[in-house]
Amino acid sequence: MNVTQSAVRDCPVCDASGRVPRPDYSLDPWRIVECTQCRMIYLENAPAQALLKTEYAWEGSKTDERTRRRQGRALYYAFSDSLKKIRDFFHRLRGLRKETRYIVTFSPGQRVLDVGCGSGNTLADLPNHFIPYGIEPSPGLCETAHRLFAARGGACIHDVAVGGFARLAGSKFDFVVMRSFLEHDSEAMATLKAAHGALNE
Numbered sequence: 001m002n003v004t005q006s007a008v009r010d011c012p013v014c015d016a017s018g019r020v021p022r023p024d025y026s027l028d029p030w031r032i033v034e035c036t037q038c039r040m041i042y043l044e045n046a047p048a049q050a051l052l053k054t055e056y057a058w059e060g061s062k063t064d065e066r067t068r069r070r071q072g073r074a075l076y077y078a079f080s081d082s083l084k085k086i087r088d089f090f091h092r093l094r095g096l097r098k099e100t101r102y103i104v105t106f107s108p109g110q111r112v113l114d115v116g117c118g119s120g121n122t123l124a125d126l127p128n129h130f131i132p133y134g135i136e137p138s139p140g141l142c143e144t145a146h147r148l149f150a151a152r153g154g155a156c157i158h159d160v161a162v163g164g165f166a167r168l169a170g171s172k173f174d175f176v177v178m179r180s181f182l183e184h185d186s187e188a189m190a191t192l193k194a195a196h197g198a199l200n201e
Contacts, residue, residue: 011035012042012188019044046186049160052137099179100125109174109200111154115161115191116181120145123177128152133173135164162187165194172200 010017018036025032031044099122103112110131114123117134119141126132132149134156136142146156157164161181176195185191 008044009046009186011038011040012186013040014038043186049163049187052160097122097125099177103130103175103177107175111173111200112175112177113168113173113195113198114177114179115164115195116178116184117141117145117156120148120156122179123154124148133157133168133171135159135161135168160187161185161191162194165191165198168198171198173198174200 011019014035014037016035016037019033020036022032022034022041025041029045032041033044034041103123103126107130110129111133112123112126112130113133113135114120115135117123117136118138120132120134123130123132123134130152132152132154134142134145134149134154136145136156136158137160139158142156142158146158149156157167159167176199178191178195182188182191
């Protein structure tokens with residue numbers, strides 16, 4: 001993987017510059033460190049945000065990582081994949097998936113924004129009165145989600161989280177979803193602040 005455009009950064013939580021290496025968590029070329037002030041453990045050389053829309057788009061990076069993890073662990077992953085299929089089967093029997101049930105139960109209104117929405121599947125299952133929006137850095141997944149969302153009066157923005165919120169400036173939402181996303185965001189605090197600002201009071 002090319003990380004030549006990756007920045008060495010301070011703690012994404014408290015902005016402290018003091019850090020110690022955590023080689024026990026690191027996997028070359030990625031360097032995991034621990035903040036000496038707040039003890040946050042984070043990726044020191046996170047890729048530049050722009051690369052998430054190209055070189056590190058989810059479709060490619062997910063496949064590469066899946067292949068790497070499965071090397072020499074075929075039996076473990078055969079068992080894991082079977083469990084996931086069983087879980088998905090029971091979810092389908094129950095109707096709405098867990099995230100969708102949360103939105104239906106707790107959203108005070110109709111406008112829902114999914115940050116890192118992928119192909120839009122989470123919001124696609126919402127009842128028809130909801131209007132789905134998304135932010136997605138992967139161009140292919142964003143295009144798929146946009147088709148789904150536009151048919152219901154919404155849209156999907158092709159951008160990283162912070163950039164997407166900037167492009168949606170002035171828009172307000174009743175519910176913001178970040179499913180399996182925030183832990184991967186190198187600008188997590190900025191994303192949370194932007195999400196807070198985008199919520200209806």
